[in-house]
Amino acid sequence: MNQRRLAIMRLMDSRQKFTARELAERFEVSVRTIQRDLDALQTLGFPLYTEVGANGGYRVLPNRILPPLQLNQQEALGLFMMLEYLEQVPDFPYGAIREHLAEQYFSTLPPDVQERITGMRDHIAFIQHPGEHMHALTSKLLTAASEKRAITFMYHARSGWKKVNVYPFGIYYEQGYWYMPARKKDRVQLYRVDRMRKLTVLDQTDESVPALKAWLKQTEERAGEEVVLRFTAFGARMAASDVLFKTVVDQEWRGLVPHSEFSFTARRLLSYGPEVKVISPPALQEQVRSMLEQSVMQYRPE
Known part of the structure; x- marks a missing residue:
């Protein structure tokens, strides 16, 4: 062209x-x-x-076709490696584009570039949580959040299925799952997208609903209590790949954690077993100790 x-x-x-x-x-x-x-x-x-x-x-006409990509060979190789990675992210918003772009664009490339891409695929792998395929759900959530519209859905909570009506801030991907913070009446709730079903986007809107990035920034800046953790050498290596604790220095981690997130933090620490110890505060120590005792209780003879 x-x-x-x-x-x-x-x-x-x-x-x-x-x-x-x-x-x-x-x-x-x-x-x-x-x-x-x-x-x-x-x-x-x-x-x-x-x-x-x-x-x-x-x-x-609406739903138009946008201009084609103009990439050099190195950019084309990088594009297909990114697509290969995104194939492993479950429920990627507008996920159908991955297959469409891979097939349509790949077919227009010179044979030597096609052959190189095919060969590279045999030498690279991205291992992620398999998840379920619900692209339409994440796409609708992202659209609803950007338009500041309310949504209703069925959510699988600990007590069973319940109907929820909220205003979503957006979605983010962490540790193999999509999460959606949303405003429910006067408080903020966090939902796992893979536990949501029967999503409906409503007509009502609220311009005061914050965007996801603004909310995340506010969350990072809010007051909390300092938490001090002591890792073993092996625990520090484990923490290096953990989004929450990767800033370990000399086997010690320090950070402000809101009290509302102590339970979540304690559960995350349990996965480290004896490779980490809570130095302070006492409230978090107690939460970890209580969870450990509940785990031990399950294995005591009746």
Whole structure:
């Protein structure tokens, strides 16, 4: 595709209406040349709509096709490695694009680049939590959050299934799962997306609902109690790959943790077993001790 046709696609994508003569004058070519360009773009699938009459012209239909990628060989290789990684992230929003992009773009590449990509796939692996495939759910959540719209869904909590009505802030991916912080009445709740079913996006909106990144920043800055952990050498190596405790220095971790997150932190620490000890505060020590005692109780003879 020549550069003029790419430029026409970008110009038309602004959703303005243009006549063939206006485009011809803009690109300093004949009207006939512009008409050939527009015919070629329509043949490629670019959704142009023609309006006839004195005030007619060309415009782009909704759900339009955007201009093709212009990548060099190294960028193309990097793109396919990123797609390979994203294939392992369950429920990726708008996930259908991965397969579509991989197939459509791959087929346009020169044979030698195709062969190199195919060979590289045999030498790289990204191991993630398998999860379930519910792309539509994460896509709808992301759209609802960006439009500040309320949602309702069924949630599988400890007490069983319950109906929830909230305003989502967005979604984030951590440790193999998607999470959705949302406002429920006057408090913030955190939900695991894989435990959600029967999602409906409602018409009601609330412009005061914060965006995810703003909420995360506020969460990081809120007051908390200092927690001090002492890791063994092996525990420190484990913590290096843990998002929560990766800032271990000399086998010690210090950080502010809100009291509301002590239970979550204690459960995470249990996975380290004897490789970590809570130095302070006493409240977190007690939570870890209580959870350990409950675990031991399960194995005592009846």
